[in-house]
Amino acid sequence: MSEPEERDPLVKGVRLRGERHKRWLREGEASTARRLAQIGVLGWIIVVPMLIGVFIGHWLDHRFNTGIFWTAPLLFLGLGLGCWSGWKWMQGA
Incomplete structure (x- = not known):
């Protein structure tokens, strides 16, 4: 990956969103108790x-x-x- 892509906030945001989506697919929806916590x-x-x-x-x-x-x-x-x-x-x- 090139240096400007690593500093671009849009690229970082998209990567973070993808990681969160993968975690959601792996772990599922958080329970009500966890949300309250x-x-x-x-x-x-x-x-x-x-x-x-x-x-x-x-x-x-x-x-x-x-x-x-x-x-x-x-x-x-x-x-x-x-x-x-x-x-x-x-x-x-």
């Missing part, structure tokens, strides 16, 4: 960084007596990190 994992991937941000922010606010100066931004930072992580996980799944 994937939804649960996705939820935790998003929620855990948010909770970490809240706990660290609350600790910093309590330590420096700053109201919610650290909690709010760290919550949103955790949300962004969690959504990004969930997106990356979904692209690989």
